[in-house]
Amino acid sequence: MTFVVTDNCIKCKYMDCVEVCPVDCFYEGENMLAIHPDECIDCGVCEPECPADAISADTEPGLESWMKLNAEYASVWPNITIKREQPADAKTFDGVANKLKQYFSANPGQGD
């Protein structure tokens, strides 16, 4: 069991989660974060920290594709443990539907 980052992180990327994660299991893409499923210990600390409500327990239904996406990109994106300033337009994208299709970037972020 682990937590997964979902659609609403895309282009919001607030990064509050990375500061509180005890096990440094967040990885940074250009416009989204991913949780490494082999490193997450399911403590749940990150979930309420996300201003965009983008983090869910993988026990919730319908998250299979997000579990796959998190696992795939967490293994190639750089680790991030220190929060930076969120994107200037984060608020504009908070709550926009189906961001994966329109905006997701597979490119790595800058990491720590």
Next chain:
Amino acid sequence: MIAAAGRLDDVSEDGIRRLVDAFYVKVRADPELAPIFAHTIPGDWQPHLTKMYAFWSSVMLTTGRYKGNPVAKHLIIPGMKPQLFERWLALFEATCREQFDNATSEAFRIKAERIAESLKLALFYRPDRPWPPEPTP
């Protein structure tokens, strides 16, 4: 705050220290767990205790004080068995109930069980074997 019978009714850094100290006294006296811990922590226990204060502070108070990789740490401990997690949880829960009121110890228990399950999966889950694993002798 201290409730009736000296049990704390909220989570604080002080309470976490009390819990961790009391818990590891039990662990070090436990026939199942003591040898595993003694092998991994042969000398001074204070660095481990300090790390555990930080861990539980991160988990219960969201302080981000602990930074580490507990999965990797557990993977290299010799003699790990799934049922050791059950023993660990039983002692932890008992200590929580001694130190904290019911609601607070329940909050600790829920976190501890989730983390234990997650570590157990990381250590023992294999796609070709049944889960939960059969107890090993």
